[in-house]
Amino acid sequence: MNKLRGIIEKEIRDRGPIPFSRYMELCLYHPELGYYSRNASQFGKAGDFFTSSDVHAVFGRLLARQFDEMWRAMGLPERIAVKELGPGRGLFAHDVLDWSEKKFPGFFQALQFLLVEQSPALREKISQTLDQHFVSGKAAFATPEEDPEVPIVVFANEFFDALPVKIVSSRGSLRITAQNGRFVETWDKASADELEFLDRYSVHPEAGERIEVPLQSQAAMRSAAAAIDNGFVIIVDYGYMREEQLAGRHRGTLKAIRQHSVSGNPYEAPGEQDITADVNFSALAATAEQCGMHAQKLITQSQFLMGIGEANQLADAFEDAHLPQERAKVALQLKHLVTPAGMGESFHVLVASKGIDPQKASALSGLSFGRR
Numbered sequence: 001m002n003k004l005r006g007i008i009e010k011e012i013r014d015r016g017p018i019p020f021s022r023y024m025e026l027c028l029y030h031p032e033l034g035y036y037s038r039n040a041s042q043f044g045k046a047g048d049f050f051t052s053s054d055v056h057a058v059f060g061r062l063l064a065r066q067f068d069e070m071w072r073a074m075g076l077p078e079r080i081a082v083k084e085l086g087p088g089r090g091l092f093a094h095d096v097l098d099w100s101e102k103k104f105p106g107f108f109q110a111l112q113f114l115l116v117e118q119s120p121a122l123r124e125k126i127s128q129t130l131d132q133h134f135v136s137g138k139a140a141f142a143t144p145e146e147d148p149e150v151p152i153v154v155f156a157n158e159f160f161d162a163l164p165v166k167i168v169s170s171r172g173s174l175r176i177t178a179q180n181g182r183f184v185e186t187w188d189k190a191s192a193d194e195l196e197f198l199d200r201y202s203v204h205p206e207a208g209e210r211i212e213v214p215l216q217s218q219a220a221m222r223s224a225a226a227a228i229d230n231g232f233v234i235i236v237d238y239g240y241m242r243e244e245q246l247a248g249r250h251r252g253t254l255k256a257i258r259q260h261s262v263s264g265n266p267y268e269a270p271g272e273q274d275i276t277a278d279v280n281f282s283a284l285a286a287t288a289e290q291c292g293m294h295a296q297k298l299i300t301q302s303q304f305l306m307g308i309g310e311a312n313q314l315a316d317a318f319e320d321a322h323l324p325q326e327r328a329k330v331a332l333q334l335k336h337l338v339t340p341a342g343m344g345e346s347f348h349v350l351v352a353s354k355g356i357d358p359q360k361a362s363a364l365s366g367l368s369f370g371r372r
Contacts, residue, residue: 002269002270002271002272003033003271004026004027004030004033004034004270004271005270007026007030007033008023008026008027008176008178008183008270009178009181011026012176012177012178013178016177017175017176017177017186017188018175018176018177019166019173019174019175019176020164020165020166020167020173020174020175020176021164021165021166021215021216022164022176023176023183023266024164024165024266024275025164026270027266027270027271027273027275028162028164028274028275029118029119030271033271034119034271035271035272035273035274035275036119036122036162037118037119037120037121038121038271052092052157052158052236052301052337052343052347053088053091053092053095053157054091055333055336055337055343056317056330056333056334056336056337057095057099058314058316058317058330058333058334058337059092059095059305059337060091060092060093060094060095060096060099061095061096061099061103061316061317062305062308062309062314062316063092063096063155063234063308064095064096064099064100064103064104064107065099065103065104065308065309065316065365066234066308066364066365066366067082067096067100067107067111067153068100068103068104068106068107069364069365070153070231070232070364071107071110071111071151073356073357073360073361073363073364074151074230074231074356076106076110077110077150077151077230078110079110079112079150079151080107080110080111080112080150080151080152080153081111081112081113081114081146081150081151081152081153082096082111082112082113082114082152082153082155083114083115083116083142083152083153083154083155083227084113084114084115084116084155084156084157085116085154085155085156085159085220085224086116086117086156086157086158086159086162087115087116087117087122087126088122089122089125089126089129090115090125090126090129090130090139091129092155092157093113093115093126093129093130093133093139094129094130094133096113097111097113097130097133097138097139099316108138111138112137112138112139112140112150113130113133113138113139113140114139114140114141114142114146115130115139115140115141115142116141116142117141123141126141146227148227148229149229151229151230151231151355152227152228152230152231152232153231153232153233153234154224154227154228154231154232154233154234155233155234155236156224156233156234156235156236156237157236157237158236158237158238159220159235159237160214160217160220160221160235160237160239160279160284161237161238161239161276161277161278161279162274162275162276163214163216163217163220164216165212165213165214165215165216165217165254165277166194166212166213166214166215167210167211167212167213167254168190168194168198168205168210168211168213169187169205169208169209169210169211170204170205170206170207170208170209171187172187172188172189172190173187173188173189173190173191173194174186174187174210175187175188176267182267183267193215194213194215197213197214197215197218197283198211198213200283200286201242201280201282201283201286202242202245202280202282202283203242203245203246203251205251209251209252210251210252210254211245211251211252212252212253212254212277212278212280214277214279214280214283217279217280217283217284218283218284218287221233221284221287221288221291222287222290222291225287225288225291225292225293225352225354226291228293228354228355229354229355230354230355230356231353231354231355231356232351232352232353232354232356232361233288233293233350233351233352233353234349234350234351235279235281235284235349235350235351236301236304236347236348236349237279237347237348238278238279238346238347238348239278239279239280239281239348240278240279240280240281240282241281241282241298242280242282242283243282250278253277253278254266254275254276254277255275255276255277256268256269256273256274256275257273257274257275257276258272258273258274279348281298281348281350284350285298285350285352288350288352289352291354292354293352293353293354294352294353294354294356294358294361295350295351295352296350296351296352296353296361296362296367298348298349298350299348299349299366299367299369300344300345300347300348300349301337301338301343301344301345301346301347301348301349302337302338302339302340302344302345303349303369303370304349304366304367304369305337305338305344305366306338306369307365307366307367307368307369307370308365308366310365310368310369311365314334317330317333317334318330349366351364351366351367
C-alpha cells in the first residue's frame with residue numbers, strides 16, 4: 001500500500017474533504033514521502049523529467065553571462081547574490097559558478113550563490129554537486145537572515161509550475177475526499193480569493209471546464225519581490241498570458257508526469273509522480289508590478305538564450321568541444337534548448353527589475369534578440 005495515500009486519507013477523515021491544493025502539496029512536499037522529498041532521482045533522462053540544466057551546461061553558462069551583465073547594470077556592486085528557487089540537484093548553480101569563475105572574474109568575486117531548497121534528499125545532493133563552492137563560501141543554502149542591502153537576482157527555472165494550485169469549475173472549488181480506498185472529487189463554494197483571481201488574471205470556467213488558481217504562486221512572487229530593493233527576478237517556465245486563455249487555450253493544464261510520460265490522473269500514485277500546471281505569467285507579472293517591480297514583456301526561452309549568445313555566436317556552448325563529433329553533439333543539445341521542437345518555444349521567460357534604470361534593464365542582451 002502507498003504509505004502517503006494512508007496519510008492523506010487520515011487527514012481527510014480528521015478534517016473532512018481537503019482542497020486540491022492541499023492534496024497536491026502533500027503529494028509533492030510531504031517532508032518524508034513527498035515527490036520532491038523522497039529522493040533526488042526524479043531529475044534527468046533516467047528519471048521522470050529533465051530541466052534545461054540537464055540538457056547541457058550552456059544553459060548555466062549563458063545565464064552566468066546574463067547575471068554578469070545585470071551586475072554591471074547595477075553599477076558593479078562589491079557584493080551580489082544570485083538566489084535560486086527550487087535548485088534541483090544544483091547543476092545550474094554549478095555551471096553558473098564554474099563559468100563565472102573562468103570568464104567573469106569580477107562578477108565571481110562579488111557573487112554569492114544562495115539556494116532555496118527544503119528537501120533533505122535534494123539538499124544532500126546539492127551539497128555534493130557544489131562541494132568546493134560550499135567550502136569556499138561561494139555557495140550556501142539561503143537563510144531568512146540575508147542582508148537586504150546586497151543587490152540580488154532571484155532565479156526560478158521550472159519552480160512555479162510545481163507550486164500547489166486550487167482548481168475551480170462551474171461547480172465550485174475542487175475538494176478531495178476518500179471512499180473505499182479511492183480518492184473522490186467533490187466540489188464546494190469557491191472562495192472570494194479564488195473568484196477575484198479569475199476576475200483579474202484568468203477566465204471563469206465554462207461548463208465542463210477546469211481552471212487552475214495558483215494562489216501560492218502569487219504569494220511566492222510577492223515574497224521574491226519583497227526581498228529585492230535593488231535587483232532582478234528571472235522566471236523560466238512553461239505557461240501562458242491571459243490573452244491565450246481568453247482565446248480558449250491553456251484551460252485545465254494540470255498533469256501528472258512519471259518516467260517522461262504524461263497522465264491526466266493526479267490520484268494514482270501519490271508521492272511517486274510529479275504534478276504540474278502551466279504558469280499564469282499575466283498574474284505573476286501583475287504581482288511583480290504591484291510590488292514595485294518593472295516587468296518586461298514575456299519572451300520565449302529561445303529569444304532569451306539566443307539574445308544572450310548572439311554577440312559571440314553561442315561560443316559558450318562549444319568551448320569544450322574540439323572534435324567534430326563533440327561539436328555535433330553540442331549542436332543537437334543546443335537545438336533542444338532553443339528550437340520550437342525542443343524547449344525553445346514552450347518555455348517562456350519573465351524578467352522584472354527593481355531599483356534599476358529601466359533603460360538599462362530593457363537593454364539586457366537576453367531581452368534584445370533581433371534588436372541589434
